[in-house]
Amino acid sequence: MRRTADIRQWATDDVMWWRDCVFYQVYVRSFADSNGDGVGDLPGIRSRLGYLQLLGVDALWLTPFYRSPMVDHGYDVADPRDVDPVFGDLEDFDALVDDAHAHGLKVTIDLVQNHTSSAHRWFTEALQAPPGSPERDRYVFRDGRGVDGSDPPNNWTSMFGGSAWTRVADGQWYLHLFAPEQPDLNWANTEVHADLERTLRFWLDRGVDGFRIDVAHGMAKPSGLPDMPPEAAATGALAVPDIDDPRFDNDGVHDVHRMVRKVLDEYPGRVAVGEIWVLDDERFARYLRPDELHLGFNFRLVTTDFDAAALREAIERSLHTVAGLNTQPTWTLANHDVWRQVSRYDDGWRGVARARAMALVELALPGVIYLYNGEELGLPNVELPDSALRDPVWERSGHTERGRDGARVPLPWEGHRAPFGFSDAEDTWLPMPDDWAALTVEAQLEDPGSVLSLYRRGLDLRKTRTEFSGDELEWYGAPPGCFAFRRKGGGLICALNISNVPVPLPPGEVLLSSGPLEDDRLPEDTAVWLV
Ligand code: NOJ
Numbered sequence: 386m387r388r389t390a391d392i393r394q395w396a397t398d399d400v401m402w403w404r405d406c407v408f409y410q411v412y413v414r415s416f417a418d419s420n421g422d423g424v425g426d427l428p429g430i431r432s433r434l435g436y437l438q439l440l441g442v443d444a445l446w447l448t449p450f451y452r453s454p455m456v457d458h459g460y461d462v463a464d465p466r467d468v469d470p471v472f473g474d475l476e477d478f479d480a481l482v483d484d485a486h487a488h489g490l491k492v493t494i495d496l497v498q499n500h501t502s503s504a505h506r507w508f509t510e511a512l513q514a515p516p517g518s519p520e521r522d523r524y525v526f527r528d529g530r531g532v533d534g535s536d537p538p539n540n541w542t543s544m545f546g547g548s549a550w551t552r553v554a555d556g557q558w559y560l561h562l563f564a565p566e567q568p569d570l571n572w573a574n575t576e577v578h579a580d581l582e583r584t585l586r587f588w589l590d591r592g593v594d595g596f597r598i599d600v601a602h603g604m605a606k607p608s609g610l611p612d613m614p615p616e617a618a619a620t621g622a623l624a625v626p627d628i629d630d631p632r633f634d635n636d637g638v639h640d641v642h643r644m645v646r647k648v649l650d651e652y653p654g655r656v657a658v659g660e661i662w663v664l665d666d667e668r669f670a671r672y673l674r675p676d677e678l679h680l681g682f683n684f685r686l687v688t689t690d691f692d693a694a695a696l697r698e699a700i701e702r703s704l705h706t707v708a709g710l711n712t713q714p715t716w717t718l719a720n721h722d723v724w725r726q727v728s729r730y731d732d733g734w735r736g737v738a739r740a741r742a743m744a745l746v747e748l749a750l751p752g753v754i755y756l757y758n759g760e761e762l763g764l765p766n767v768e769l770p771d772s773a774l775r776d777p778v779w780e781r782s783g784h785t786e787r788g789r790d791g792a793r794v795p796l797p798w799e800g801h802r803a804p805f806g807f808s809d810a811e812d813t814w815l816p817m818p819d820d821w822a823a824l825t826v827e828a829q830l831e832d833p834g835s836v837l838s839l840y841r842r843g844l845d846l847r848k849t850r851t852e853f854s855g856d857e858l859e860w861y862g863a864p865p866g867c868f869a870f871r872r873k874g875g876g877l878i879c880a881l882n883i884s885n886v887p888v889p890l891p892p893g894e895v896l897l898s899s900g901p902l903e904d905d906r907l908p909e910d911t912a913v914w915l916v
Pocket of ligand 1: 460563600
């Protein structure tokens, strides 16, 4: 057992360290493979901490590394208090936390609470126990509808496609908002709460600095499990549920967050951020009440097209949602569930130019930033062959949706051919494109014009320049298709041009631009910082 008292002392140095923190999401399977099995792992991350320090991020978010059959690549957890052998073991985890701290990096980890894996001991027990038993009550089992109960208990659909219900041998059905191998837990059951508390303390005592809470708007289910309005049937791993969708954002979920917060408050300096797919501003803000989550993922930027008016509105609404609350806005342009921004904004060079511009917009904003591994290299989404697809969405959708694998391809580190230093294995868990030699960390580090150099410079300026202080923005008048804002406290100006002509630069001295400027003009698809 680690010396908990020492760890707590370390973490108390600055209890609000996350207020303007840059988190870096490590998709563990795809970051760095240390043992040549083609899958990234904890020692692999440890071996690359120097890079993360050089990049200039402050904290890590590790995607699930717990014991799992990997149907949803770790978001199907069979034991939340152990490391899956494919990623290492608990000793590797402890060593990673120690080393990350020594590199000045905080470590936050994913918590999957809405569901377990069907390989979890509890679910095996539930299948062996009769209907109405305490074992079944940890999950959401119901009798079916229709004369012989052969219709599912309600019309809910799974986020991965198809019905959200699967029938078991004795005729009952169980609920799974995601894959059938991810049965939903019953959050009205006190044993489920107690087990989560155990999991929280387990990792807090090992020194983690906080948690990212998966499906933080899920968990609680409405009594009677009423049908969903068919038009509210949002599907897709990250689809935004309609306000009338009974599958999500039920009031009971706040009891879970209060319980989590109570435990975290015993460990000063630890943070919880929720994955909250709730677009209604008032309902979103409820998750951030003083006794609930410290931070909420706001997905407005990542779901907004490359359009100046829409982006400005996304920024203003995100700021407005948290104004007056004891929290900070959060900004994210990418994660393991969405298309990479380079490909989302366009193809080829224009996609890269736009992603570079958006990086400057994001890093100019007040609050908390979440970067997704590989975005700092400008990686595109990868078109994988059908045979390579691993996302459950591909099978569940009857091969109509290709899923999220294209954003999860392993990172290229060095060299001229795949797997570019990611692994010693030729075959990586998702194949890497052969033409990524120019995108490796090695190739980009010394190139001042690379995407990596832009991120490093931007992160450094954000951290060191006083112009980035203050929580409020003021907006300037700008030509159509453009916007410009100023950080009210420090005075940093950020301007973005999405029109198809160069526009005059706002007054000031240029600090950084996402692409070449034309004398005193800001070209299209370009952003600039001025002081
Ligand atoms: C959200 C995660 O980000 C996603 O990858 C996962 O499939 C679902 N939650 C289910 O856990």
